[in-house]
Amino acid sequence: MKLVRYGIAGAEKPGLLDTQGRVRDLSGYCSDIAGDVLTPQGLAALREIDIFSLPVVDGMPQNDLRLGACVGSVGKFLAIGLNYADHAAEAGMDVPSEPVVFTKWTTSIAGPDDELRLPPGSASTDWEVELGIVIGAEARNVAQANALNHIAGYCLVNDISERDWQLKRGGTWDKGKGYDGFGPIGPWLVTADEIPNPNALPMWLEVDGHRYQSGSTATMVFGPAEIVSYCSRFTTLKPGDVITTGTPPGVGMGQKPPVYLRDGQVMRLGIDGLGEQTQRVVEG
Template sequence: MKLLRYGPEGQEKPGLLDDAGAIRDLSGHVADIADDVLTPDGLARLAALDVDSLPVVDGSPRLGACVGNVRKFVAIGLNYADHAAESGMPVPSEPVVFNKWTSCIVGPNDDVVIPKGSTKTDWEVELGIVIGKPARSVSQAEALEHVAGYCVVNDVSEREWQLERGVSWDKGKGFDTFGPIGPWMVTRDEVPDPRNLGMWLEVDGKRYQDGSTKTMIFGVEELVAYCSKLMTLMPGDVITTGTPPGVGMGQDPKVFLKGGEVIRLGIDGLGEQTQKVRKA
């Protein structure tokens, strides 16, 4: 299934993308794509619905973040060896874990807003993992049982705040609008090999990132198991798993967003995002 949320900001309704590409309204069955709806039992109930009987949503409504009530937005840094190299940093021996504040989460096609005074706002296409079953100190062998599905994430980053103003990456990663998620969450059964997904990102039509999850250092099982030792992962929590090379910081000369650009990004089978960039 491809599950989504649509409608004005703060008033999103739950929906499902059918095989013809139409949005079907799920609000007669669930209140949101969140919490217990993302558990194995919750997803099984949605999978049992007759899709053709669900109301079709007219037009092209705004899409919100594909998951609601995200408690934790956990991010993994330097998880692609070639991106670590372009960043001038060593390949990590364990996952580099930081936070993106949940207040940064926006819809997949909402504007990205450059913070006041920023001169180093950057982009990162990433595979997002959506947790569906509480996970506390789980093994790698158990980890996938706790995954509801996957989505596209743009891990927008302000490099000065991330790297030059103290040692906390969190500061540069959680500005408002820095977490576009979606367009939909694709359930785990439809992504048999999350380590074999092409991923790309363009700015104003120029392709900067063109990679694959094949080159991740730590895979989905490893990351879920590792993070579950640091915290209890809950349904709706999102782990964004790192980016391939091609970020603005890695260009020669460096390229950062100034406002007015259009970012397009996508991952095979998980859909695409488009964001206009504007100054605060």
């Protein structure tokens, strides 16, 4: 299934994508794509629904129908840094021996095609196409061999980063990663049964038509199973929590000289099977 949240920001409704690419309304069955809906039992109940009995929502998604983040009421938005060896190299950092975990504040979450508003005075806002993991079954100290059973599905994430505040202003990375709008999620949550191998997904990102990132989840240092197992040692992962898993090379910081986002530019990014995002950059 491809689950979506559609409508105006802050008042999104639950839906799913049918085989014709139209959104079908799920409001008669659940109030949001969140929490218990994402548990194995919740997803099993959705699979029993006759899709074509559901009301068709007016408009085409990502055209004249806005999509919000594909997960609602996210409790934790975790992120993994330097999870591609070649990205670590372009950042001038060592490949980590264990996952580097940081937090993106949930107020950073945005719809997949919402405008990106630059922070006031920012001159170093950057892009990162990433695979997102959505938790389905509560996970606490889970073994790696069992970790995939705790994943409801996967989604596309743009881990937008303000490099000055991330790397040069002291403290943790969170300050440069957590601005409002710095975490577009979606367009849809693709349930895990439709992604048999999350370790082999081509991914890309371009700015104003120029392809900067072109990679694959096959080159991740730590895959989804290891990431979920590792994070569950330190915090109980709840249904609807999101973990974004790192980016391949080609970020703006790694260009020579560095290239950062400016007012009026347009980012497009995608992962095979998980859809695409488009964000126009506007001055803060």
